[in-house]
Amino acid sequence: MTRADLLALAAILLWASLAALGVSLSHVPPLLLTGLGLLVGSLIALPLSGGRLAAWRVPLPTLALGVYGLFGFHLLLFMALRSAPPLQANLVNYLWPLGMVVLAPLILPGVRLRAGHVGAALMGFAGAAVVILGRGNGAALQGGWHGGYALALCSAFVWSTYSLGTRRVAAFPTAAVGSFAAVSGVLALLAHAVLEPTPALSLRDGLLIAGLGLGPLGGAFFLWDAALKQGDPRRIGLLSFLTPLLSTLVVALTTGQALSASVALGAALIVGGAVWGSRTRGD
Known part of the structure; x- marks a missing residue:
């Protein structure tokens, strides 16, 4: 396992705490x-x-890419979860690791897509689907088309293209992700003022929000950027399917819920896909 893989796994571990x-x-x-x-x-x-x-300053196109990724992804995802059945919308959103694998040759020069990468990515997505649908606790899937699915698909596209796009812009220090997060945070608050009521927050809320910012909505983005700068985006995309699995495990541990057979099956598929992809020769 490479240093980039470890950095990506650290980001994934932080994202896994988001649900809890x-x-x-x-x-x-x-x-x-x-x-x-x-x-x-x-x-x-x-x-x-x-x-x-000064380390936060980046060219305007780079800043636009960062805001597109951090703000665009979250806004589209939240809109999807509000307008479509959340179980299916969340599943559609988890096409983003598959998008990273499939889109890498289109966005990054010198990167080729092999059958092993596609097969491993599909196996990983199947595992993520098993885990996510298993979290429904018996809730039936709702049929029919919902416009929110398109929003969830767009959010997946945004995150995968942002992640790959950071390799196409002029080199920037990982510290510059702070400017992406700051501008995106301001835009999210402006969107909140228009779309949501403002509740009173307690001291406990403030401490948890601080943990959220230092972890899945902060530290994870810096680790992710460092991983993408050093590693193969196809491998990192495959590892990303671990996020819903680890998130489910964290929620189960913190709430005392029993783990279902779907989690074990999903884990086998996700890990199997990651191993398969890691053994596929890259270019």
Whole structure:
């Protein structure tokens, strides 16, 4: 396992805590939660840059790409979850790791797609589907088309293309992710002011939001950027299917829920896909 793989896994582990924190903060509107979390997360750039705000500065196209990724992804996902059955919308959104694998040759020069990468990505998505649908606790899937599915698909496209796109723009320090998070946080708060009511927050809420910002809505983005700068995006995309699995495990541990057979099956498919993909020769 490479250093980039370890950095990606660290980001995935932090993202896995998002569901558990979200349960504790379920009374806080999602855009407000995202805006505050991203603003807290942006402060991680200060020690990374030695306190120099100059390290946050990037060309306008690079900043636009960062805001497109962090703000666009969350806004589209929350809109999808509000307008479509959340179980299916979440599943559609988890096409983004598959998108990273499939789109890499189209976006990154010198990267080729082999049958092993596609097969491994499909296996990983199948595992994620088993885990996500298993979290429905017997809830029936709702049939028919919902416009929210298109929003969820767009959110998946945004995150996969943002992740790959960071390899196409001029090189920038990982500390500059702080500017992506800060601008995205402000935009999320503006969207909250238009779309959501503002509740009163307690001290406990504030501490949990700080943890959210330092972890899944902050630290994870810096680790993700560092991983993408150093590693193969196809391998990193395959590892990303671990996110719904680990998220389910964290929720089960924190709430005392029993694990179902679907989690074990999903784990086998996800890990099997990751192993298969890692053994596929890359270019």
